[in-house]
Structures are given as C-alpha cells and as structure tokens.
Amino acid sequence: MTRVLLATRNQKKLVELRRIVQAEELGLEVVGLSDVPEFPEAPETGATFEENAVAKAADAARETGLPAVADDSGIEIDALNGMPGVLSARWAGRHGDDQANLDLVLGQLADVPDERRGGAFVSAAALVLPDGTETVVRGEWRGRIIREERGGNGFGYDPIFVPEGETRTSAELSPEEKDADSHRGRALRLLLPSLRKLAE
Amino acid sequence: MTRVLLATRNQKKLVELRRIVQAEELGLEVVGLSDVPEFPEAPETGATFEENAVAKAADAARETGLPAVADDSGIEIDALNGMPGVLSARWAGRHGDDQANLDLVLGQLADVPDERRGGAFVSAAALVLPDGTETVVRGEWRGRIIREERGGNGFGYDPIFVPEGETRTSAELSPEEKDADSHRGRALRLLLPSLRKLAE
Numbered sequence: 001m002t003r004v005l006l007a008t009r010n011q012k013k014l015v016e017l018r019r020i021v022q023a024e025e026l027g028l029e030v031v032g033l034s035d036v037p038e039f040p041e042a043p044e045t046g047a048t049f050e051e052n053a054v055a056k057a058a059d060a061a062r063e064t065g066l067p068a069v070a071d072d073s074g075i076e077i078d079a080l081n082g083m084p085g086v087l088s089a090r091w092a093g094r095h096g097d098d099q100a101n102l103d104l105v106l107g108q109l110a111d112v113p114d115e116r117r118g119g120a121f122v123s124a125a126a127l128v129l130p131d132g133t134e135t136v137v138r139g140e141w142r143g144r145i146i147r148e149e150r151g152g153n154g155f156g157y158d159p160i161f162v163p164e165g166e167t168r169t170s171a172e173l174s175p176e177e178k179d180a181d182s183h184r185g186r187a188l189r190l191l192l193p194s195l196r197k198l199a200e
Numbered sequence: 201m202t203r204v205l206l207a208t209r210n211q212k213k214l215v216e217l218r219r220i221v222q223a224e225e226l227g228l229e230v231v232g233l234s235d236v237p238e239f240p241e242a243p244e245t246g247a248t249f250e251e252n253a254v255a256k257a258a259d260a261a262r263e264t265g266l267p268a269v270a271d272d273s274g275i276e277i278d279a280l281n282g283m284p285g286v287l288s289a290r291w292a293g294r295h296g297d298d299q300a301n302l303d304l305v306l307g308q309l310a311d312v313p314d315e316r317r318g319g320a321f322v323s324a325a326a327l328v329l330p331d332g333t334e335t336v337v338r339g340e341w342r343g344r345i346i347r348e349e350r351g352g353n354g355f356g357y358d359p360i361f362v363p364e365g366e367t368r369t370s371a372e373l374s375p376e377e378k379d380a381d382s383h384r385g386r387a388l389r390l391l392l393p394s395l396r397k398l399a400e
Binding site for chain 1: 244280282290292316
C-alpha cells in the first residue's frame with residue numbers, strides 16, 4: 001500500500017487529519033512524523049497559509065522520500081482585517097498557547113458590535129510528492145466570534161467560533177460533525193483527487 | 201479670542217495636540233476637557249479612525265457648545281494586515297496598557313522577516329463646529345517596526361517605530377522633530393485651513 005506522511009507535530013491536528021483521510025478509504029497507509037526518523041523543521045514564516053503548508057509538506061517529502069500532506073490553518077477575523085491569520089498559533093506573542101490566544105481575541109473584540117464579529121477558519125492543505133510535485137488547496141468555514149468560550153471539543157479558537165447555520169460553537173460539535181463542515185475537512189476533500197491518483 | 205476645545209482625555213495626546221496647534225499661532229484659545237464641565241463619553245467602537253475622531257469631536261461640540269478638535273490614531277502594521285489600527289490602544293486586550301500592547305506586537309512579529317516589517321502611524325483629526333459642520337483629515341507616517349524598544353520620548357508604539365529616512369525610533373526624536381513629521385502633526389496641519397477660518 002502506498003504510504004503518505006501527515007506532516008504535523010500538532011497532535012490534535014494529526015488526529016483530525018488522520019480521521020478525515022482514513023474516512024475516505026483511499027487505500028493509503030497514513031503515517032505520522034513519529035513513524036519516521038526525525039528531521040529539522042523550518043519555522044513557519046510565510047505570509048500565507050498556502051506558503052506555509054507547501055513549505056512544511058516539501059520539507060517532509062524531501063527529508064523522508066514519502067509523499068507528504070501538511071496543513072497550515074488559522075482564523076481570519078473580519079474586525080481584525082483578517083488577522084490572526086498565519087499568526088493564529090502565536091497571536092498572544094508566544095507559540096501554541098490556545099487559551100492566551102483566545103482570551104486575547106475576546107479582549108480585542110470586546111467593543112466590536114455583533115454585526116461586525118464575522119470571521120472564518122481557513123486551512124491550506126498541501127500535498128508534495130518526493131519528485132517535488134506540489135498541490136495546494138484552501139478550505140474556508142465562515143462563522144462569527146462570540147463573547148465567551150463554550151464547549152470542550154476541538155482546540156485553538158473552536159470555543160469562540162459559531163459556524164454559519166449553527167448555534168453551537170465548533171467546540172460543541174462532535175468530531176464527525178466538525179469534519180463534515182470544517183475548513184480542514186473541506187481542504188482535505190479538495191486534495192482527494194490528488195490522493196486517489198497517488199493510491200493508484 | 202475664539203476658543204477651541206481639544207477633546208481628548210489622553211494627557212500625552214493633549215500635550216502633543218496643544219503644542220502643534222499653539223505653534224501655528226492661529227489666534228485661537230485652546231482649552232482642554234479639564235477646562236469644561238464633565239460630560240459622558242461614548243466608547244470608541246467605530247471601524248475607522250475617521251469615524252471615531254468625528255464621533256469624539258461631535259460629542260464634545262454638542263455637550264460644550266464649543267468648536268471641538270479630536271484625534272483618533274494608531275499604528276497600522278503591514279504584516280498584521282493593517283492592524284492594530286483602531287484597536288491600537290487595546291491591542292493586548294484591555295485599554296491603554298502601552299507596554300503590554302508594544303510587547304504583544306513584538307511577540308506577534310517575532311518571526312516576521314525585516315523586509316515585511318513596514319507600517320505606519322495614522323491619525324484622523326476631526327473638527328466639529330457647534331452647528332454640526334464636520335471636517336475630518338488623515339495624516340500618515342510610514343516606517344518600520346524594529347525588534348526591541350528604544351527611546352524614552354513619546355508614548356504608545358513610539359519605542360518600536362523607526363520612521364522612513366530615520367535610524368532613530370520616534371521615541372528617540374525630540375518633541376519638535378516628532379511634530380514636524382508625525383501622523384498627528386500632518387493631520388493637524390491639514391486641519392489648519394478650517395481652524396484659520398474659525399479664528400477669523
């Protein structure tokens with residue numbers, strides 16, 4: 001079976017990515033970074049999600065010789081001109097403190113009225129083959145930012161994001177509900193044609 | 201002598217505004233909010249500097265019967281899609297903590313390379329007359345965001361902003377040097393024709 005590497009060290013993203021890819025029964029063996037020898041990772045300094053996703057997947061494909069899928073994602077908030085964007089993971093100033101990032105957004109938006117609290121989760125997903133072939137796609141999930149956190153599923157900004165057509169936050173959706181609509185689910189489904197080709 | 205009210209409770213802004221207006225010898229008597237009876241102030245919830253500046257000046261003119269000048273200003277950073285913008289004063293989540301705001305920007309930009317660290321100080325200055333006549337102008341001051349603070353003059357983001365054509369931060373300029381080039385100086389000079397008309 002063809003192996004494909006999911007190139008992320010974020011355990012929660014890895015679980016989501018693996019769940020989505022496996023649900024599609026592509027006939028691909030999904031391996032994580034813990035299944036391959038360690039290699040140095042470049043910092044994410046791109047100006048776009050696409051740039052970062054391609055860079056991560058290309059690094060991983062080059063270092064391991066495997067086709068590699070990587071995601072770069074975040075939240076774009078209208079009242080913040082589309083930020084945190086590529087800085088979503090380090091919005092509060094240091095990397096990966098979900099609670100601090102979320103608290104900061106709530107503080108920044110405290111005086112922003114309801115009609116200007118729109119935003120979107122965005123995911124760029126890239127597949128890079130060992131020969132350097134790149135595919136990159138983007139999934140978006142529109143919604144609005146509420147005023148206090150709710151829900152214990154998900155991660156990142158999920159507890160303050162209510163998707164369009166929902167009353168629950170994305171942290172109150174089941175994993176399967178989230179995958180069906182989420183930015184990451186949409187992006188990965190856009191990659192399926194390329195992944196199917198790989199499996200053949 | 202015609203009196204004009206500088207409608208700000210920010211002492212450091214008041215000093216700058218008063219210095220710039222008085223340097224022009226317009227023949228206007230400049231009064232501050234401490235010289236007039238207190239009135240309730242609406243929160244700054246506009247989506248633009250212009251909206252906030254006009255709202256502040258209009259409130260003050262209506263409440264006091266004096267022509268009122270107000271400023272709304274902040275820093276627009278390219279790598280943050282023009283934010284903090286109207287949220288400059290509460291960027292770290294609560295209002296008016298200059299040090300927290302500045303530290304947060306430095307953290308957010310930590311991985312942003314030098315060629316993407318451009319930005320601008322922006323000031324919208326509004327003059328509103330008791331009859332409701334509004335004039336609003338915008339001054340900009342381009343520069344770049346450095347990686348650590350320098351200088352003890354100024355306030356807000358001055359210690360991390362190096363104006364174009366300078367090697368010093370705006371917190372290392374003298375007050376007179378700052379006024380000559382700054383966003384607030386430029387905006388207020390754009391208001392001079394309207395202020396002169398008022399003095400006649």
